[in-house]
Amino acid sequence: MSIIKRKILSRFNFIFLALLLFVATTMVMFYESPERMLEGEWVEQGWYFEKVENNPSFKKQAIIHDEIKTAAIAHLPPLQDGLWHFERSGNDNYVAHHEDKRYNWFLKGRGHILELRKDDKLVESFVIHELNRNELILYLNLDLQAKGIARIVLKKGGRVNYAEKI
Amino acid sequence: MLRKYSNHRTVQDNIKLGALTAFSAGMVNVASVIVFFSFTSNVTGYYAIFAQEITKGNWYQGAVVLFWILLFLVGSMLSNMIIIHGKGRFSTYLTHSIPLGLEILSILFVGIYLDFFYKDSLQETEVLVGALLFAMGLQNGLTATISNFVVKTTHLTGLTTDLAILISMFTKESNRHNKALVDKFHLLLSIVVSYVAGGLISGLSFAFLTYKTFYVVCFVLLIIGFYDYYKLYIIKKQYLQRHRQDPVSV
Numbered sequence: 001m002s003i004i005k006r007k008i009l010s011r012f013n014f015i016f017l018a019l020l021l022f023v024a025t026t027m028v029m030f031y032e033s034p035e036r037m038l039e040g041e042w043v044e045q046g047w048y049f050e051k052v053e054n055n056p057s058f059k060k061q062a063i064i065h066d067e068i069k070t071a072a073i074a075h076l077p078p079l080q081d082g083l084w085h086f087e088r089s090g091n092d093n094y095v096a097h098h099e100d101k102r103y104n105w106f107l108k109g110r111g112h113i114l115e116l117r118k119d120d121k122l123v124e125s126f127v128i129h130e131l132n133r134n135e136l137i138l139y140l141n142l143d144l145q146a147k148g149i150a151r152i153v154l155k156k157g158g159r160v161n162y163a164e165k166i
Numbered sequence: 167m168l169r170k171y172s173n174h175r176t177v178q179d180n181i182k183l184g185a186l187t188a189f190s191a192g193m194v195n196v197a198s199v200i201v202f203f204s205f206t207s208n209v210t211g212y213y214a215i216f217a218q219e220i221t222k223g224n225w226y227q228g229a230v231v232l233f234w235i236l237l238f239l240v241g242s243m244l245s246n247m248i249i250i251h252g253k254g255r256f257s258t259y260l261t262h263s264i265p266l267g268l269e270i271l272s273i274l275f276v277g278i279y280l281d282f283f284y285k286d287s288l289q290e291t292e293v294l295v296g297a298l299l300f301a302m303g304l305q306n307g308l309t310a311t312i313s314n315f316v317v318k319t320t321h322l323t324g325l326t327t328d329l330a331i332l333i334s335m336f337t338k339e340s341n342r343h344n345k346a347l348v349d350k351f352h353l354l355l356s357i358v359v360s361y362v363a364g365g366l367i368s369g370l371s372f373a374f375l376t377y378k379t380f381y382v383v384c385f386v387l388l389i390i391g392f393y394d395y396y397k398l399y400i401i402k403k404q405y406l407q408r409h410r411q412d413p414v415s416v
Binding site for chain 2 (some may be wrong): 017020021024025027028031032033035082091108111113131132134
């Protein structure tokens with residue numbers, strides 16, 4: 001009796017494992033991937049300090065000054081107007097709505113790293129903290145006047161929403 | 167390194183196997199972090215990330231992490247299955263070489279794909295990370311099985327614990343003269359040093375070789391495979407020479 005039970009259990013292990021592998025593979029293949037979710041226009045809602053080095057002048061303020069924000073993305077012209085537009089055409093992922101189309105975007109890891117490259121050279125990388133159909137929260141390491149981590153909150157929306165906002 | 171099994175292995179056999187496989191694991195891990203932003207020689211962190219992604223409702227990311235964990239598990243399982251079912255049917259060396267051969271093929275696939283076909287898409291990244299985790303699972307399963315669970319080279323959590331315990335034990339005079347403990351200390355230390363060295367060399371070579379670093383890993387693994395082949399060849403040659411000189415004793 002015990003031998004039969006163990007034989008069944010041993011087979012059950014294989015079935016369970018195969019089932020898990022099948023479910024995981026199917027989800028990876030057919031579930032909405034972060035790449036697809038990221039495509040489209042995102043409007044900046046705000047820049048906040050998530051973590052900041054022990055510095056009394058920055059410790060108490062949550063919102064990042066425009067001055068620091070501008071400096072942080074000075075090397076990223078397509079993002080400077082507060083509208084982040086991730087476009088995909090075939091195998092080419094580029095940051096759209098800007099005259100300079102040499103900025104490409106890539107997702108890395110399990111979709112938790114957003115890389116921006118210009119002419120195939122890394123310009124900036126963000127950690128994706130939250131990504132769903134409506135909201136995108138990114139972390140960016142700041143090393144300017146204030147050393148720390150910036151939390152950038154964006155909402156999905158087109159030019160209409162953006163126009164309303166400004 | 168590969169032709170002996172379980173208790174027939176000497177400390178030197180384990181040190182050679184441990185050092186070289188840890189070196190390749192360190193190389194793979196650092197190269198994959200650079201290319202994919204993902205660790206590929208261990209799955210401890212992925213269990214935590216899996217739980218975290220599920221609690222956040224990120225089903226896709228959860229599935230990706232589960233897929234990676236399962237590939238590591240399947241790799242280790244396959245390695246052990248090949249060894250235990252191949253025992254008696256094929257030579258020990260051949261049986262132990264098959265998982266190593268599969269590992270080389272997996273890493274070679276990643277290297278070739280990155281070199282010629284990689285478009286930097288997320289789905290490609292997920293599959294390639296999976297292939298590397300499968301390879302590391304094969305390696306860990308192989309070294310653990312043939313060394314009777316003494317050598318594990320792809321992750322260092324347990325090893326660091328063992329090392330810490332040994333360092334503490336050596337504070338007692340009697341333990342410092344215990345050969346078994348000293349041998350184990352040497353083995354663990356050689357694995358740690360090799361893993362770090364592999365990581366450093368991988369990081370440095372990536373700057374020059376980029377994706378071709380994975381070919382270097384394959385070369386290191388080939389050394390493991392051919393080392394015993396060469397030894398067996400020498401032994402066979404010596405045996406034949408001896409019996410040619412003295413045919414009466416045959």
